[in-house]
Amino acid sequence: MAEEKEPLDNSRLGKSKRKLVRLQNELNDQFQKLFDHQKLTNGQPMNDKRNGRSWFNQQEQIENKIQSLREEIKQQEKQVEKLERQEELKEMGYNKYGGLDMTIENIPRLKEEIERFEKGESTFSAATIRKYQRKLETLEQLKERSEKGKENLLPEVQAIIDSGRMTQWKKNPTIYFLKGYRKVALELNENGGFEESKKYQATSEEEKAAVRELLEESAPTESLKEKDGDHFYRVEFNENDPEKGLKSYGGEIVTLELIDQLKTLDNQYAAEAGYYKFYFEEVKNGEVVDQIRMDLGDGVNSNQPIYLELAKLCEQVPEKEQKQTVKNEPVSKEQVESKETKTRQKGYQKRTAEEIKQEVKSLSQQALDAVKKHTHSPEDVKELLNFMSRFPERSFRNQLLIEEQFPGATACLGRATLKKEGIYIKKGEQGNKIFVRKTVKGFYEKGRGFVRETEATPEDKKRIESDQKTLLHD
Incomplete structure (x- = not known):
């Protein structure tokens, strides 16, 4: 009975190790080639022979190849050593930068570090622990959605997963990447079905066809459709x-x-x-x-x-x-x-002017509190400045609000801009709250100050139409 072959390790470490073995084999072949080339001389000097120049040229090429392979092997050994160290850190719950790995699998390690901080035993700063606490909440919600999806997994979806045509992402178990395509994925919803991923969408016609085929194949049976x-x-x-x-x-x-x-x-x-x-x-x-x-x-x-x-x-x-x-x-x-x-009522309640005023006051206080949180140590200040450098176009107050609401943010864009970039917002997802400058039309008048266009009297409007008053943007 033939022995079953072990599955190929396609991780970065596995690929790097295979490349190192290949380079070492190539080096051995070049040494053998150099040895065979030396044998052609029969121990005689070649500087005065008819083909002496050609022999020396080949000798030089082989020696250069050996030298090049040695340098490449040295670099590859460093790469393997680096990846092995990252693998060791990953097993301990750390990422390659020395922080904790933000994955569902690492939830117990995050909880452990937060408990150590409360006992005064953690080496992480207070600001970092606060970020971990916020991220932990997000990861637990993600884990809950993933578990619900698995509990309600449709037979059609299970068949596709078992076929090996998709790879589940360990960092986010609800994401399944299509094999053979770059960053194209389907997402497992809480009802156990597949839907097109908003983040990893198909772009080419070939990718769209592959996604469409899988979605059709994963569609529930008629009885389930009637229930939906x-x-x-x-x-x-x-x-x-x-x-x-x-x-x-x-x-x-x-x-x-x-x-x-x-x-x-x-x-x-x-x-x-x-x-x-x-x-x-x-x-x-x-x-x-x-x-x-x-x-x-x-x-x-x-x-x-x-x-x-x-x-x-x-x-x-x-x-x-x-x-x-x-x-x-x-x-x-x-x-x-x-x-x-x-x-x-259809839709949601419209906020009153007083509610908006209270929310603005709350956001301002939130920004002020964020400043205080990052003044406990030079490390906290440095961490805040590094984060703020990602948003040079935003005001100081908005930079603080973004950091407070989403510590790991790398961009802050509006709905229209996101749509242009092909990124779509799901229902229920919340955005960051920041301050936006609002332009108000109006005019200045002695004794009345700035008068908004909406507050203009019929006489004011007639004077505006007759160009006796000029509308300004404040």
Whole structure:
């Protein structure tokens, strides 16, 4: 019985080691060639022979090749040594720069280092640990999405994975790269199906055809398609707080069990200050037809009309469930009417001027706090300056806000610019909040100061039209 061959190691280290072996074999061949060339002389000097010049030229070529191979082998040995060291660091949870590796597999190592910092045993700075804490939250959410995708994995998707036509990315297990193509991938969603990756999209016609073929092959059976075409609510996005036990429910279909969980949390957070925003989508025949916002923490009685609306589309909803009232909180008629109005509205609530003012004040304070965090040591200051150097076109205040919200950011672009670059934003994804200069049209008048165009009286507008007043941009 023939022995099974070990799979080829296609890692950078594996390829580097194979190249080193090949170079060493080539060197041995050149030494043998030099030895055979020397034998042609029979021990006689060649400087006075007829073909002496040709012999010396060949000798020189072989010696130069040997010297070149020796230098190349020396460089390759350094490369192998470097990659072996990186491999050792990776096994210990570090990246090649000496920081912790930001992968799902390294979550236990991140938690361990954070615990060591709390005990005063970590060698990392406080600013670095804060970054690790924020990144850890993101990785745990990514892990949760990956596990949900595996639990609901469609048989068609499993067959494609088993066929070996795709390679799962260890750093982000929801990403599957197509073999034979450069940076073209499909993404595993929480429902266990494949969808086109927004980040690693196909560009050429050949790549698009390959992606289209795999998506068609991974499509669910008719019975599953009919299920997808049902009428239901799902969570589009919610503010989460892992420290208080509130996870991300994004993408989950609303069930009676989920509503019960939210009610429990609603009453729990009602006793505390603040609330958490939840956004729900009403999906009918595969299309979003309505959206609802709920503030978790207002209390069950206050949110009861929304809970009843969500429960209407759940399977086998008892009539009592839709009519019952909750007695653990007092509720006013105004509260119910307010929530009923919010339930009927299409889209999200428009913020008031006061809410915007409070948010601007909050962002300004956030930027000020960010400065204070990076003044504890010279290393923290250096770290902040290095980050700020990536965004020379942004104001100091905006640089601080970007660093506070996304420490590893390398670019900060608007929706339109991202679209031009072929990068698309998924529903539920949040952007960084920064300050943007707003241009306001108006004019100056003695005694009134700057008057906005929107605040101009009918007389002002007539004078503007007759060129008696000039509109300015402030």
